[in-house]
Amino acid sequence: MKLLRVIGACAVAAAVLLPLSVSAQETTFKFLTGWDQRFPGTPLIAYEYGKILDKATNGRMKAQFFGPETVAPNQQFEPISRGVFDMNYSTPVYYLGTTGLPTVAFALEPNTENWRKKGYWDVFDQELQRFNQKLIAFVAAGTAYQLMLTKPLDQGDKPLAGRKIRANGFYRGLVEPGGGAMINLDGGEIYAALQKGVVDGAAWPVLGAINFKWYEVAKYMTRPLWGVAPYTVTMNLDRFNKLSKADQELVLKLGREVEASGSKGYEAQTQIEAKELKEKGVQETHFDPKTFATLQAGFDKAVWNLAIGGNAKTKDRVLEFYAKAKANGDAPSLE
Numbered sequence: 315m316k317l318l319r320v321i322g323a324c325a326v327a328a329a330v331l332l333p334l335s336v337s338a339q340e341t342t343f344k345f346l347t348g349w350d351q352r353f354p355g356t357p358l359i360a361y362e363y364g365k366i367l368d369k370a371t372n373g374r375m376k377a378q379f380f381g382p383e384t385v386a387p388n389q390q391f392e393p394i395s396r397g398v399f400d401m402n403y404s405t406p407v408y409y410l411g412t413t414g415l416p417t418v419a420f421a422l423e424p425n426t427e428n429w430r431k432k433g434y435w436d437v438f439d440q441e442l443q444r445f446n447q448k449l450i451a452f453v454a455a456g457t458a459y460q461l462m463l464t465k466p467l468d469q470g471d472k473p474l475a476g477r478k479i480r481a482n483g484f485y486r487g488l489v490e491p492g493g494g495a496m497i498n499l500d501g502g503e504i505y506a507a508l509q510k511g512v513v514d515g516a517a518w519p520v521l522g523a524i525n526f527k528w529y530e531v532a533k534y535m536t537r538p539l540w541g542v543a544p545y546t547v548t549m550n551l552d553r554f555n556k557l558s559k560a561d562q563e564l565v566l567k568l569g570r571e572v573e574a575s576g577s578k579g580y581e582a583q584t585q586i587e588a589k590e591l592k593e594k595g596v597q598e599t600h601f602d603p604k605t606f607a608t609l610q611a612g613f614d615k616a617v618w619n620l621a622i623g624g625n626a627k628t629k630d631r632v633l634e635f636y637a638k639a640k641a642n643g644d645a646p647s648l649e
Contacts, residue, residue, distance in 0.1 A: 343367075343400040343549070345377040348387040348408060349501065352525035354583050356381075359453050359545055359576040360403035366568050375561070377401065387500065395446045397550045402447075405545050407484040407620075414625035414632050415441040416452075419544035420484060421617040422644055424456035426573045432642055437635055441628075442546075448554040451547040451569035455580035458543035459485075462523055462532040463515035464508060466599040468493075471608070473601060480504050480516035483624065487616020488540070488609050489517060501526065508532050519543050520584045520591075529591055534599040539588075540610050543580065547572065614646055 347360045364377030385393055391409035394402040406416035416438050429435045439449040467473040472493030479494040489496055497513050507513045508531040523529060547569060554562060622632045639645035
């Protein structure tokens with residue numbers, strides 16, 4: 315009996331240590347997401363990928379999701395590269411400290427199929443493979459961003475003069491030329507910061523403002539909208555390479571499907587949530603057209619400069635990509 319108990323204890327220990335991949339026939343990917351379900355992009359892209367993967371394989375391949383409560387959003391890149399998790403839903407600015415190249419997607423036309431035709435998608439994939447990750451999907455949606463503010467914009471060329479705005483380096487090209495000062499906060503911290511006056515506004519995609527309930531503490535939203543919202547779905551490269559050729563092709567095929575459905579769904583949901591914000595009493599506050607044109611042009615240049623200067627180790631590769639994009643008419647002059 316004592317021997318049986320020892321054997322049983324060993325079996326339990328072994329089961330705990332087993333990876334989530336049960337067998338060659340049944341696989342569960344540990345899927346890490348930069349945001350929880352309160353950010354609508356998560357169900358539209360990450361959860362949707364898990365759903366169609368399950369359906370396409372009749373349950374043979376599944377995704378088990380872990381959110382930012384497990385690993386902070388801007389610290390998720392390394393655990394994917396090391397294989398602690400199998401897949402990741404994130405945005406390039408969160409891993410700018412590792413590579414600046416994918417960040418240029420924020421300044422490109424939001425059309426992933428065109429990125430594929432022009433060879434951009436392959437360049438992004440090759441870059442991520444340098445860090446032991448395989449690009450599965452690159453979802454891009456247009457006219458995505460706004461500022462949620464506690465008071466209307468000022469007039470003139472400094473509409474954010476003297477205001478503290480929740481933003482990161484990605485938004486610098488619009489916030490600082492507009493007169494604002496940036497404070498970097500995670501999404502989950504924005505409500506309290508607005509409520510307590512720590513910040514006077516927040517730069518963020520339209521998506522999320524409803525679920526995060528920012529309309530309760532910020533009663534103004536800027537118009538026009540601007541910018542591209544790009545999101546990556548990646549897989550640990552070693553994990554990808556262990557899949558059969560057929561499964562690799564399927565995983566990539568479903569990624570391409572999510573690129574199309576995710577972009578379309580994201581843009582549709584943006585319009586729905588913008589309408590809901592109005593219904594909840596949030597008023598539009600408009601940039602002066604001439605000021606906005608200047609700020610938007612500065613924003614696009616700032617994105618390229620962020621990608622080029624944000625990481626010295628990848629600068630040369632970003633500059634090479636910039637030359638290609640500029641030759642295709644997809645990048646502004648940075649002079």
